[in-house]
Amino acid sequence: MTNASVADRQLAALVERIERVEVDQKELANDKKEIYAEAKANGFDTKTLRKLIARRKKDPEEAQEEEAMLDLYMHALGMVPGPTDEDDLV
Amino acid sequence: MTNASVADRQLAALVERIERVEVDQKELANDKKEIYAEAKANGFDTKTLRKLIARRKKDPEEAQEEEAMLDLYMHALGMVPGPTDEDDLV
Amino acid sequence: MTNASVADRQLAALVERIERVEVDQKELANDKKEIYAEAKANGFDTKTLRKLIARRKKDPEEAQEEEAMLDLYMHALGMVPGPTDEDDLV
Amino acid sequence: MTNASVADRQLAALVERIERVEVDQKELANDKKEIYAEAKANGFDTKTLRKLIARRKKDPEEAQEEEAMLDLYMHALGMVPGPTDEDDLV
């Protein structure tokens, strides 16, 4: 029974710690929402802003690879993506 | 009471119809998932594939506007997106 | 080039299939919308109706969840419920 | 150009604030992950633990939802619950 009690206390502590973190997470989520609201109030387009943030997060070389692959697929379907130079044969 | 009964029947019918549609929706969602799985099994990159599908859906002119605005924001932060001509001062 | 062409055709076929499914999905979404519109026209409160549908969906889920919860706790205690294996009777 | 510059600074500030929040969010996510790892190291089943947390979160929600449901139905029946209007007693 002492054993069980120890586990019980451990469990309770873990649950409490997790829930505390989740409270903080919710607060940060709210903060973020407010900043976006403020941005919008100042005339910025939040959708574009989100894209911008996302792009900044990406490793540039990785981003380029993604672009390249998308171009590849688009070519396969005959969609001209624009400045994808066909003369640069590999 | 007859009135209520009529409404009850109507309600039941509506619920049933909606739920039937939702069943079909779930089936289609599964179908789609399977196609993507098949694509992956054939060596395609599903993430790129999703992007491709999304791009095909977009109105080209609208897509360009989005790009332009993103470029604008990137310039504001000093991120050089590439061929965005700085000499074109407003 | 024949190789590439094969992949290209595969890709085109996949894209087409996916987009076909998405068309169907949109149709179903419209169907659903119409049913709700009809409900509203008949004096039902759609918000309530949506809640009702959600509730009906959740109730079976909850029963299932209780089961899952039980299984989980049994697992946690080292009691394998598994496929109710009658052969394992010690 | 001064105008543009002002907007640029605003944008930069917004981006910075958002990214700062996102850093914090990532830290909290890591904290949470570590707590779960610690739980597992102490012999707890993390899947069960997650379920438990979810359940604790849901239970209060359900009570609230019942209230909301009741309000909705009352609205649907034309009974305004509003600010508990005592004057409406038939």
Added chain:
DNA sequence: CACTGGAAAATGCCGC
């Protein structure tokens, strides 16, 4: 016509 809320999709994580 902007905003809130809910549905749908995408991403990331965990376990096998």
Added chain:
DNA sequence: GCGGCATTTTCCAGTG
């Protein structure tokens, strides 16, 4: 390493 699941994010319709 992959599939499945949970979470998060994105999108869109309904509403005031």
